[in-house]
Amino acid sequence: MSIINRDDILETIEMIRSENLDIRTITMGISLFDCVSDDENKLCENIYNKITTSAKDLVKVGSEIEKEYGVPIVNKRVSVTPISLIGGGLDKNGFVHIAKTLDKAAKAIGVDFIGGYTALVHKGATKSDINLIESIPEALSSTELVCSSVNVATTKAGINMDMVDLMGKIIKETAYMTKDSNSIGCAKLVVFANSPEDNPFMAGAYHGVGEPDITINVGVSGPGVVHSAIKRAGNCDFSHLAEIVKKTAFKITRVGQLVASEAARRLGVPFGIVDLSLAPTPKVGDSVAHILEEMGLEMCGAHGTTAALALLNDAVKKGGVMASGHVGGLSGAFIPVSEDRGMINACYHGALTLEKLEAMTAVCSVGLDMIAIPFDTSSSVISGIIADEISIGVINNKTTAVRLIPVYGKKVGDTVDFGGLLGYAPIIKVNNLSPDRFIKRGGRIPAPIHSLKN
Amino acid sequence: MNAVVTVIGKDTVGIIAGISSLCALKDANIVDITQSVLGEYFAMIMLINIEKLSVPFSEFVDLLNNFGKEKSLEVHTVHEDIFNSMHHI
Numbered sequence A: 001m002s003i004i005n006r007d008d009i010l011e012t013i014e015m016i017r018s019e020n021l022d023i024r025t026i027t028m029g030i031s032l033f034d035c036v037s038d039d040e041n042k043l044c045e046n047i048y049n050k051i052t053t054s055a056k057d058l059v060k061v062g063s064e065i066e067k068e069y070g071v072p073i074v075n076k077r078v079s080v081t082p083i084s085l086i087g088g089g090l091d092k093n094g095f096v097h098i099a100k101t102l103d104k105a106a107k108a109i110g111v112d113f114i115g116g117y118t119a120l121v122h123k124g125a126t127k128s129d130i131n132l133i134e135s136i137p138e139a140l141s142s143t144e145l146v147c148s149s150v151n152v153a154t155t156k157a158g159i160n161m162d163m164v165d166l167m168g169k170i171i172k173e174t175a176y177m178t179k180d181s182n183s184i185g186c187a188k189l190v191v192f193a194n195s196p197e198d199n200p201f202m203a204g205a206y207h208g209v210g211e212p213d214i215t216i217n218v219g220v221s222g223p224g225v226v227h228s229a230i231k232r233a234g235n236c237d238f239s240h241l242a243e244i245v246k247k248t249a250f251k252i253t254r255v256g257q258l259v260a261s262e263a264a265r266r267l268g269v270p271f272g273i274v275d276l277s278l279a280p281t282p283k284v285g286d287s288v289a290h291i292l293e294e295m296g297l298e299m300c301g302a303h304g305t306t307a308a309l310a311l312l313n314d315a316v317k318k319g320g321v322m323a324s325g326h327v328g329g330l331s332g333a334f335i336p337v338s339e340d341r342g343m344i345n346a347c348y349h350g351a352l353t354l355e356k357l358e359a360m361t362a363v364c365s366v367g368l369d370m371i372a373i374p375f376d377t378s379s380s381v382i383s384g385i386i387a388d389e390i391s392i393g394v395i396n397n398k399t400t401a402v403r404l405i406p407v408y409g410k411k412v413g414d415t416v417d418f419g420g421l422l423g424y425a426p427i428i429k430v431n432n433l434s435p436d437r438f439i440k441r442g443g444r445i446p447a448p449i450h451s452l453k454n
Numbered sequence B: 001m002n003a004v005v006t007v008i009g010k011d012t013v014g015i016i017a018g019i020s021s022l023c024a025l026k027d028a029n030i031v032d033i034t035q036s037v038l039g040e041y042f043a044m045i046m047l048i049n050i051e052k053l054s055v056p057f058s059e060f061v062d063l064l065n066n067f068g069k070e071k072s073l074e075v076h077t078v079h080e081d082i083f084n085s086m087h088h089i
Helices: A007-017 A040-054 A058-069 A092-109 A127-141 A160-176 A184-187 A223-233 A238-267 A288-294 A306-325 A339-347 A354-361 A378-396 B017-025 B057-070 B081-087
Strands: A023-032 A073-080 A113-121 A146-154 A157-161 A187-193 A215-218 A269-276 A370-375 A399-408 A416-419 A424-426 B001-008 B029-038 B041-049 B071-077
Touching: A007 A127, A007 B001, A007 B081, A023 A040, A023 A058, A023 A238, A040 A092, A040 B041, A058 A238, A058 B071, A092 A127, A092 A146, A113 A127, A127 A146, A127 A160, A127 A184, A127 A215, A127 A370, A127 B017, A146 A160, A146 A184, A146 A269, A146 A378, A157 A160, A157 A378, A160 A378, A160 A399, A184 A187, A184 A424, A187 A370, A187 A378, A223 A238, A223 A288, A238 A269, A238 A306, A269 A288, A269 B029, A288 A306, A288 A339, A306 A354, A339 A424, A339 B071, A354 A370, A354 A378, A370 A378, A370 A424, A424 B081, B001 B017, B001 B057, B017 B029, B017 B041, B017 B057, B029 B081, B057 B071, B071 B081
Parallel strands: A023 A073, A073 A113, A113 A146, A146 A187, A215 A269, A370 A399
Antiparallel strands: A023 A215, A146 A157, A187 A399, A416 A424, B001 B041, B001 B071, B029 B041
16 A cells, blocks of 8 residues: 555544444535515425435435445434524414424435424524524424424523523423324534534524525534543553544544535535534444543543543544634533433433533533433423523633423333434433522523633 | 545455455455464455446445355445544644
8 A cells, every 4th residue: 555554444433333423413504585576385395496406416425435445424404594594574384384494304315314493592682583582392393304403501601591491491381292103303402602603513503694695514523433442552651641642533533524515516605614523323333422431430420520521521622623624613622411422321320410411511612411311200300401501601702502302291211212323312300499589580691701710 | 536445353264355346346446455364363454446436325235244144254344534534733
């Protein structure tokens, strides 16, 4: 092998063959601003046509690249302009009509999910925002592929507590409306602080207002590759450990960059960003928790877990940044409980609690993700959990999010199986002391100060 | 423009013959080849030029994959760009 090193070839093949290296998603962002119409039917027709025209080759091109480079591309997705901005003036039923249109368009082009059933209400909500949010339970229970997100806070605007209050109720209602399928609607609904405009990952993907007409964003993965690299290194010190994660993240991200630029070229649209993510799946050998355990923790959730995650998250970004022309999205290690075998195991053993997960989210890339809780958790307790998590993002100038699933008919200790990549999880214990009076105060928590950082 | 074919599996007669005749059939020129047998296991890495390939590359990948399946071998055929971008700064 005169040009390419033999060991490099074997290393790459090994990553794909047994360490689950994959591209988690190619997401095409599509602006729907040019679809706007004051006629609901015309609006839906325009939306359907724009999506099915712009993304008609997305799945085909994704599959071709997958085959030629030998790297699995797990999901092909579409994100669209926040629908509350497109459907101004519509009532709840009008928004549900758009949701069904998105679902139909997504099925027609064969993508796995479509995101952007979204409202941005961090400072205040318009009538259309409220109509969209109130339509979420029906929209998610009457569609299969539509994902929804609501941004309730930013570091610059503070926290819109009226919306935090409302989202607690919407999550409960969505869980009830999808009670026959393990409250799956809530797995497609995420509440954000500082949501990024170019995120390729669901359920929070939408195509931001500052984005071009159409763009390609790619989310990489590869917890198994990082895990194996750390295992091979043995008992090295932290400097060396961080170096290994950086080098591995560099390699993983280069694959993402290659796939992103190739997809953008073949589809004839601009490349947006690569999201430097470590996204786990419930498969064996694809767990972020197992990386933390390989670093030396008896089990994920042990004291030391937050420090291990902080090191991992930072090193992934440092390694990935140099490998890609443009970086964005959520970038960092994800800790979705039901989608990570190690996290699931730690929850079963009581090692990982909601409170520990909250602490971990202060140093990882997203937030309280895919956590199953008892259905009898009150909406104000859910709002309290949201308020806590969102405040971590607002104060620390980072993205945080909440994706909780109050599973109908389940109690602490039961298990719920969502199927596929969404995985399975034990129902986790929630502190049910009431934050009701706090949540009900209403209004906004002011934006934080950016000096005197302590 | 090159691609890399790797073959891993139990050693049998005719692995290289099979792969190289498929290459010849579809106009892929073999640039470099390295192979070793460890015990009963066979491992081969082949660099091929695919510029004059007579079929689309994805079809050629299928062809080699099917050969692998018939012989119970793991065959990976991938574009060289993935190795270049992953291992070169």
